[in-house]
Amino acid sequence: MAVRRIYVEKKQGFDVEASKLYSEITENLLVSGLTKVRIIHRYDIEGITGRDYEQAKITVFSEPPVDNIYEENLDIPETDRVIAIEYLPGQYDQRADSAAQCIQFITHGERPDVKVAKVIVLSGEISDSDYQKIINLVINPVETRQAALDKPETLKDDYPVPEDVKTVEGFIKMTEEELKILMDEMAFAMSFDDLSFCQEYFRDVEERDPTVTELRMLDTYWSDHCRHTTFLTKIEDVEFEINPIALKTKEVYENYIEIRQQVHGKREKDITLMDIATIAMKYLRNTGDLDNLDESEEINACSIVVRAIVDDKPEEWLVMFKNETHNHPTEIEPFGGAATCLGGAIRDPLSGRSYVYQAMRVTGSADPRTPLDKTLPGKLPQRVITTRAAQGYSSYGNQIGLSTGMVAEIYHEDYVAKRMEIGAVVGAVPKNHVVRKTPESGDIIILLGGRTGRDGCGGATGSSKEHTVESLTTCGAEVQKGNPPTERKIQRLFRKPIVTRMIKKCNDFGAGGVSVAIGELADSLTINLDAILKKYEGLDGTELAISESQERMAVVVAPENAEKFIEEARKENLEATMVAVVDDSGRLRMSWRGKTIVDLSRDFINTNGVKQSTNIKVKGADLSNNVIEALSPTIEKYRNDPLQAWVKNLERLNVCSQKGLVECFDSTIGAGTVIMPFGGKYQLTPADGMVAKLPVETGKTTTGTIMTYGFNPVISKWSPFHGAVYAVVESLARLVAIGGDYKQARLTFQEYFEKLGTDPEKWGKPLSALLGAFNAQKELKVAAIGGKDSMSGTFNDIHVPPTLVSFALAPTNVTMVITPEFKKADSRLVLLSISKDELLLPDYKELEKTYTKINTLIKDKVIISASALKTGGLAEALCKMAFGNGIGVKLENLSFDRLFKLDYGAILVEIDTESDPAGIFAGLNYIKVGETVSEPVIITADGTVSLKDLLKAWESPLEKIFPTKTDGDISRVKTVSYTSGKKHKKEIRLARPRAFIPVFPGTNCEYDIKRKLESAGAITDVMVLRNLTAQEIEESVSQMKKHIDECNMIVIPGGFSAGDEPEGSGKFIATVFRNPYLTEAVMNLINNRDGLMLGICNGFQALVKLGLLPYGEIRPLDEECPTLTFNTIGRHVSLMVNTRVASNLSPWLSKVKVGDVYTVAVSHGEGRFVANPSVLEELEKNGQIATQYVDLDGNPTMDIRYNPNGSVLAIEGITSKDGRIFGKMAHDERYSSNTFINVPGNKDQKIFESGVEYFY
Secondary structure, eight states, X not given: OOOEEEEEEEOTTXXXXXXXXXXXHHHHSOOTTEEEEEEEEEEEEESOOHHHHHHHHHHXXXXXXXEEEEESOOOOOTTSEEEEXXXXXXXXXXXXXXHHHHHHHHHXXXXXXXXXXXXXXXXXXOOHHHHHHHHHHHOOTTTEEEOOSSOOSOOOOOOOOOOOOOBOTTGGXXXXXXXXXXXXXXXXXXXXXXXXXXXXXXXXXXXXXXXXXXXXXXXXXXXXXHHOTTTTSEEEEEEXXXXXXXXXXXXXXXXXXXXXXXXXXXXXXXXXXXXXXXXXXXXXHHHTSOOOBOOOSOOSSEEEEEEEEETTEEEEEEEEEEEEEOHHXXXXXXXXXXXXXXXXXXXXXXXXXXXXXXXXXXXXXXXXXXXXXXXXXXXXXXXXXXXXXXXXXXXXXXXXXXXXXXXXXXXXXXXXXXXXXXXXXXXXXXXXXXXXXXXXXXXXXEEEESOBOSTTTTHHHHHTSOBOTTHHHHOGGGSOOOXXXXXXXXXXXXXXXXXXXXXXXXXXXXXXXXXXXXXXXXXXXXXXXXXXXXXXXXXOHHHHHXXXXXXXXXXXXXXXXXXXXXXXXXXXXXXXXXXXXXXXXXXXXXXXXXXEEXXXXXXXXXXXXXXXXXXXXXXXXXXXXXXXXXXXXXXXXXXXXXXXXXXHHHHSTTTSOOHHHHTTSOOOTTSOBOXXXXXXXXXXXXXXXXXXXXXXXXXXXXXXXXXXXXXXXXXXXXXXXXXXXXXXXXXXHHHXXXXXXXXXXXXXXXXXXXXXXXXXXXXXXXXXXXXXXXXXXXXXXXXXXXXXXXXXOEETTEXXXXXXXXXXXXXXXXXXXXXXXXXXXXXXXXXXXXXXXTTSOBOHHXXXXXXXXXXXXXXXXXXXXXXXXXXXXXXXXXXXHHHTTTOEEEEOOXXXXXXXXXXXXXXXXXXXXXXXXXXXXXXXXXXXXXXXXXXXXXXXXTEEEEXXXXXXXXXXXXXTTSOOOOSSOOOBOOOOOBOOOOOOXXXXXXXXXXXXXXXXXXXXXXXXXXXXXXXXXXXXXXXXXXXXXHHHHHHHHHXXXXXXXXXXXXXXXXXXXXXXXXXXXXXXXXXXXXXXXXXXXHHHXXXXXXXXXXXXXXXXXXXXHHTHHHHSSOOOOOXXXXXXXXXXXXXXXXXXXXXXXXXXXXXXXXXXXXXXXXXEEEEESOOEEEOOHHHHHHHHXXXXXXXXXXXXXXXXXXXXXXXXXXXXXXXXXXXXTTSOEEEESSBGGGOOTTOSTTSOSOOOOOHHHHHHHTTO
């Protein structure tokens, strides 16, 4: 069949992406001659009939209400400039893949070929140099290229048949010079000594030349990324300079030597950075202070045993947490690098069989406001890296359905060397769901999940190299591409105990691909590379062995369980293949095309290459030039203008608001979010950490986890020792301020340093940091039980600041959690500080005493809010605690230094006016700070400053990078009230109605919906749609029809149907329901069986795109139909909104009254409801406008703070004419007991109870 071409362009008013690009080009590139930007998505399709194409044209590729389409040719004025962009060959294109999946549901045949390009049309007078600037902005050569404008004759890729894997002829006889030439030619990350070691092994042991695959595999296996080569380098000698801090570091080092002798006894073990990083854990385990560690052969993530309370009964759970970095990939390809950072972080605890339920993102960046023309050669602009990385991480997390509870970007000029991108996640699982057994000969290894491509080939070795000017043009294959819907399927599969109990051992595919993920599972293996499913043909044996394609797991099962496991995977729409067998040979073998291409001794592989050694010199730091006592120069210059200092403090990059960044990330999915990222009625007080309930699938729990972080790069650059100490202290202070018991906390560290080479002084930085962290752990008796090192933070002669980020996690009773926003006027404010010694180190005994007392007072409800002090000192804490509820402060006469100095470890608390600080804080280091007042002001001895002015200063610095406002309408709109609905009575009553919940690729809210419906009394049928083959599509349609015919209601959950691609949400779901058999079944349910339908978020979008809303029937759409489209702000939004009930027409709203206001979570990128005036008039007349977004006074509004997507008439939800079909954007299913506690409001609208009671 011929290739068909269609161009799709958003109509004016809906062209959000084009408008944003126009602003970026004119404001940042300063291209003054540009008058207009158009963005047109170009689709080439092959393998589809004319009839199917006509249907796909207006259901898959476009939406008549918001899109213009042009077929085959696009008329562009000759004076305009054009840039067509496509992904590089081999890169995963979610838009093209989703389009192909949608079309396959129309045809029920083989999946067609689809290729996509983005065409940018530039109007105006644009010079050649400006044109090139724009090209450089929109094309990253690591992932994309300029696409040809001509239509191809075919989309079939002609992959050349790969050659057999070559032997490196003459390797064992090469001279030293020849080995060096080989090393350069093959661009190895291993050292020359390692390569020489390989030569000795093959010459003396194997007595043959190696294959290319063997050398590539060893280079990967022994990379710093996989084997922590730097951290395992033997430390021969350490020299300390003569200054107080260096001598303190020496004292701690000597203490480490003593303790390691106690821990290791007579076992010979090298002194290494790794040993220093882990010794406190081993020591505290021996002393009994680390009593809940879950230990096993599998090292998937940090794991502790927690006694959970579920339905008022105790259960043993495993809580797993992990931090992961993707610094190098994110630096060169921000979207993909950050996305797969999170994907990789998730797969670690997931491979431990835990359900990952919350994530934290901590990043390091240079100033993103840096003008684009100041970008260093060989670098992407900081603005591009920062914004694209945020989009990548949030896209992955939002799609997979993972609540991101905390997002923080740390700014420091030295991160221009290489970005820091950290994802930290928490997972949990009932302990009895996990089986761990040593693999035995004959066991089968199954590869599960995504297919294998070239993406990520060399990723492990690439991450181990320093960044150079050439990286942007040479490292494309090193960056993996994520496919979050596939990882979501693995999460679903691993949530089934029948599946997890079959797994003896599991490893996720990350660095090194098959060679590492499967190679680590057993000492003796035979791997059949021909059995690996490929994304496309043309991959050779080496690529199959080391590709780091994402969303893959390797599991070991007993032979008798292999087929059963594959069958269970298929139920979740997942491919699973037997690819390896465990044997007892003591060797790792791989075959391809029937030939053995890897055959290595396990003992040799496990040497990890030549043992490296180093000498270290610790310089210490200059106490007289310390940054702990000295105020920031930004603040110091306002010492004589203290009121202005309050404003300038909030404008500092590491103090100012990051709300526009944070709200890109879904923070509420899972119905377990205890505290929102921003609290108070204005949602403006940032939380100190994140808290979530354990992910119980059924029942209720009050057991949850708190996770926090700590790190200040300014301190760390001055003294890495102090930087690490205060990273630990800050992470624990934040945890205590939330209500956690720091003695129950467990830590995990992220170390990120420059490329050390052989420079002893460079090695002194991570040594000092690890010794500082060791000292803090030992003194506080709180252990780090995991971590991640990244040792390549160098670009030419620029280095990242010495970085050790501390993450703290503690189990908690969520009913004891408090939040930082001030709760009321007339409270007392008290600051509890930790004394410092002459070296500016904390008094650990005082810290223990203070934090223990604070924990008790929080449990006793004496302390009602608290916040740990951070970069901006006491003044920052006061402002941010005040913003949330608009409650002001009257201060005592405090010194300028007291207000603005660093005071890590200190906690500001709010207590009732009746509480006497002298009594309750006796013996502690405290001062009275002042009292809260009802006026929105800060009253100081130097005068008064309004919260309004302070808020403006706090919000402005990053507004152009991460916007929170638009230029749109902020007016109030009409309040709709329809009260003519009738009481719904059923002729036939049911004891328990049956609800059908379909799960599509990308659905992620089904668990929350299921829990709510079952709690309301319904029976639920959850069905995963399978579309891996044409036959499975037929089976799924048949199965869906059966479920629809048997159910009383259909509830379509939220998510990202097929990634909300191509260019529009809900299309995949709508395409499925337009199948004639399913359309008939749905209309039979509605018209003849008095059934109900509910769609939330993505489900609402699907109902609108089907015509079920507002018309009550599945019908073709035309330009006059209402739709849901992209938010006016052009990004995902996640926050709590207030919605007002506007109609009593629907049975779904039978338990509420018109005028009632509810506070509900929203999380979406396409929630803007649009309709023409005549449709709106009809909806209002019929009572079909069910709910409206309202401000804090209950008035419907277009103000983006309250109507975050810009919906016309502030519409949040609508119904069909009879009210039985209801669609809404806000996620009622995400509220459960003890969630969203820092945002006031009535959060239970009881729509599920109302829907179920309709059938009583």
